[in-house]
Amino acid sequence: MATDNREVILKVRDLKVAFGSRRKRFEAVKGVSFDVYKGETFGIVGESGSGKTTIGRSIIRVYPASGGSIKFNDKEITGRISKELDREITNKIQMIFQDPMASLNERAKIDYIVSEGLQGRGFSKKEIAEKVNQALNDVGLLPEFASRFPHEFSGGQRQRIGIARALVMNPEFIIADEPISALDVSIRAQVLNLMSQLQRERGLTYLFISHDLSVMRFICDRIAVIHKGLIVEMAETETLFQHPLHPYTRALLSAIPQPNPIAEKNKVLEVYDPSCHHYENDPPVWTEIEPGHHVLANQEELTMYREKIK
C-alpha cells in the first residue's frame, strides 16, 4: 500500500514522557516516533509497563510530554497551547477506556454521562438532548436508556455507553485503551464490530492500545510494538505477523495462545532476552528496512534482518 500520499492526522516525533522529580526520575516513554494516517486503525502493542498507555494519555494531554513533539492536523499540541486549540483538540480527540465497570460515574444518569463533554460549550438543553439521543442510537442503545443509571447495564452495554460518550463530541480521532480486554468473548465481537462500523460511517481514526495481538491482527491496519518505552518494530499488520524481525516481537507473537489444540501442544515459546543485543559499540537506529516496515536495530542486526526478508 502506498502510504506516502495518505493524509497524516497525528505526527509523533521523539516523544518522551517522564515521571517523578529530578532524583527519582523515571522515563516511561523514551523517544518514540510514528505517524497515524487519517481513517486507519493504528495499534500499539506491548506488555504492562511498556508505556503504551502513557503514549495515549500524553496525546490527550493528560500527561505532559517531557520532550519531543506531537502534531495533530499539523498543529503542535504539546506544551503551552492557546485556549482555542485546547478546546478544539478536546473535541476532536476522544478516549474509550478499558474497564466499563470503572469508567462510568455510578451516581450519574446515562444522559449526563454522555453529555458531560458538551456542557459549557454553548449548546442549548434541547441540542444536547438531541445529540445524546443520536449518540446512543449510533451505538445501538435505545433513547429511553438515557434516564437510567450505569448499574442497570451489562458490561457490553456499558462499553457502548463509553463509546457514545466519545462519539457525542463528534471526534476525528479516538484513543481506545484496551477497549475490549475486560469484556466476555461473545461481547468482544459485538464491540469490535461496532467500532469498525463507526469507522466506516464517520471516517474515524483509531489509536488502538492493547496487549492482545490476536485482536489487533483483526482490527489494526498497522501495528507498533513497544518495549520498555521504545518502539522496537512497526509495520503493516500482515507484514508484522508474517516476518517479525525484532526478537521481542517474535517472543510476543510466539506467546499468543491460539485456539488450535494441535498447534498449541507443539508450539515453541521464544523468550526475549535483551542481552542478545550487542549495543555497546554499535547503538541501534530506527530504520525503515522495507517500505512501511521499521525496526530498531544496529548495523549488524540490520544485515541479518535484510537476509531474512529476501
Next chain:
Amino acid sequence: MTNPILSVRDLHVKFRLRGRVLHALRGIDLDVLEGESLAIVGESGCGKSVLNKNFIGLLDQNGFIERGSIKYFGMADKMRNHPAAGEDDLGRPYIDLAQFDDNEDWLRIRGSEVCMIPQDPMTSLNPLKTIGWQISEALELHRGMTGEMAYDEVIRILEDVRIDDPERRYNQYPHELSGGMRQRIVIAIAIACQPKILICDEPTTALDVTIQAQVLTLLKDLKAKYNLTIIFITHDLGVVANIADRVAVMYAGDIIELGTVEDIFFDARHPYTWALLSSLPQLGHRGEELYSIKGTPPNLFKEIKGDAFAARNPHALKIDHLQQPPYFDVSPTHKARTWLLDPRAPKVDPPEALKKIKDIGGVSYGD
C-alpha cells in the same frame, strides 16, 4: 479409561437474592478423571465459578445445594466413618461433598485435597507477611512442618515454581514482586499443601501474554511432577487449547457439550459452542464483520423451558422451545445437549469459519 476422582451428579445450586431464587446450576453431570486437566469454559455468569466453589465449600452464604451429589474418591480411607461416606457400584469408597455442612469437614478437604488458585495474584496474597511466611503457614497447617524442615521445603517449592534466588525471595514481601512472580507464589502456596485436585480460576487473565505462556508451561510441568488433577476455569479458548485434555462448555448453569479438546475444537456439535468459536477474532477477516452471538443469556431467576440457548440460536427447532434436550453421544468421549443430534432432526452443518481452526496457530513466520 482412568477412574473419576470427582463425580458430580444432577447438581442443582440456588441462590436467595432479595426474596427471589436464582437457579445458578441446573443439574450438572460431570466426571473429573484422575490426572487429567479439564477446562470449563463459558461466558461470565454461566456458573463455571459457582460449580467449582462447591468443590471446596466456598459457596456464598446465600447459596445452597438443592439436590445432587458430589462424590470425591480421593480420601476414602481417612473418612470412612463419616455420615457422608459411601461406596459406589464398583465398591469404591467415596465421600459426598454435597452433604457437608460443617466447616470442620471442609477443613479436611480444603488445601490438603482440593486447592484453588484465585484469579488475581495482586489481591490474593497478604501484603503484610513475607513470601516465606505465607508458604510455610500452609506447610505448618497441612503437613505439620515447622522450623528448619519447613524452611528447606519452602526453598524447594520456590525452586519448583521457578523463582530464582529463593533464599532472598523468602524474606521479601508481595509488593516487591511482579505480577507473574506473585502468581507463581500463589501456585507455590497451593502446591505446598500437596492437593490432589487444583482448581485454577482464570489464573492467567491478569497477566501479560509472555508471562501467561510461562505460567501455563509451569502448571503443566507441576501437574506431571505432583500427579495433579487440574480443573481450569477460563473464557480464553487459546488457553484452553494449550492446557486442556478435556473441555466442558457451560451455558446458563448447565454443561451443554463435553469432549476431548480435539472433539470441541475440530468437531463441535452444539450451536453455542459453534457460536463461541466463531466469535474468535482469529477466525475473522479484517474489514469484515466478526461473528457475534445475538441477544443475552437467559434470566436464571425464571424457570427455563426447553433448551436455554434456543432464543439466541439461529438453528433452533420447534422442540428446543418446549423440551430440554438430553445428552446425545457423538463418540465415547464426546457428548452434547442439543436436539440437532437427534436422528429425526434436519441436518445442520457447522459454520464454514470453523474449518479454519485447523490452519491457525503454529509457527507462521516466513523462516
